[in-house]
Amino acid sequence: MSxxxxxxxxxxxxxxxxxxxxxxxxxxxxxxxxxxxEVELADGSRVTAHxxxxxxxxxCLEPGALVYLSPSDKPGRRTAFTWEMIRINGGWVxxxxxxxxxxxxxxxxxxxxxxxxxxxxxxxxxxxxSHSRLDLMVERVQGPLYVEVKNVTMVxxxxxxxxxxxxxxxxxxxxxxxxxxxxxxxxxxxxxxQRADASRFAPAADIDPAYAEHFARARAAGVxxxxxxxxxxxxxxxLWRELPLAL
Numbered sequence: 001m002s003x004x005x006x007x008x009x010x011x012x013x014x015x016x017x018x019x020x021x022x023x024x025x026x027x028x029x030x031x032x033x034x035x036x037x038e039v040e041l042a043d044g045s046r047v048t049a050h051x052x053x054x055x056x057x058x059x060c061l062e063p064g065a066l067v068y069l070s071p072s073d074k075p076g077r078r079t080a081f082t083w084e085m086i087r088i089n090g091g092w093v094x095x096x097x098x099x100x101x102x103x104x105x106x107x108x109x110x111x112x113x114x115x116x117x118x119x120x121x122x123x124x125x126x127x128x129x130s131h132s133r134l135d136l137m138v139e140r141v142q143g144p145l146y147v148e149v150k151n152v153t154m155v156x157x158x159x160x161x162x163x164x165x166x167x168x169x170x171x172x173x174x175x176x177x178x179x180x181x182x183x184x185x186x187x188x189x190x191x192x193x194q195r196a197d198a199s200r201f202a203p204a205a206d207i208d209p210a211y212a213e214h215f216a217r218a219r220a221a222g223v224x225x226x227x228x229x230x231x232x233x234x235x236x237x238x239l240w241r242e243l244p245l246a247l
Contacts, residue, residue: 031057118141
């Protein structure tokens with residue numbers, strides 16, 4: 001499933017999602033209990049924001065760093081904000097793990113990546129087993145493509161890596177993709193790097209050797225791997241270009 005990399009300025013750069021309301025700026029005090037972040041707003045008040053990123057957020061947690069929150073008025077919600085991004089090394093890092101799925105689905109509908117050539121329709125949250133689902137199923141002229149999407153926030157130097165914490169769930173997703181390829185179907189992983197200071201990608205074997213082993217086995221089994229970088233700003237998040245693997 002190899003294809004030329006999509007470059008900046010291509011149809012990919014037109015895949016973008018803006019924020020429905022203006023974001024609220026603040027300073028990170030701490031991330032705690034995994035799904036919560038304490039933030040100090042410009043007026044000195046402190047609020048609790050929901051953090052939907054279940055990873056460790058290694059290399060993008062810095063107390064005092066500027067953050068942006070999106071407001072929410074959903075009834076029954078315990079927090080009034082969602083943590084969207086943090087300023088690290090002079091650039092924005094997107095921590096919202098829900099955005100990549102929507103961006104990749106939009107890229108499939110627009111056929112904005114070589115992976116999605118011939119795409120006709122996109123179905124989210126597709127059941128592929130009695131207890132498992134994958135993020136997307138892309139209906140194509142040449143047959144369906146099953147896709148799992150992962151958000152990447154960890155960078156060392158110019159190398160983006162996933163995962164930033166041990167993930168048995170991530171390994172199971174790779175196993176599902178391998179099972180599908182063994183049945184003659186096409187399957188792919190799409191990693192969305194939500195920061196601009198990376199130029200290549202590799203699995204984080206030092207953090208999760210089992211995931212890195214699954215990654216290598218999946219590629220050998222014919223599972224496609226696409227890594228796409230996003231530009232993150234307080235106005236919105238948009239896909240930018242593909243990144244090469246550094247294995």
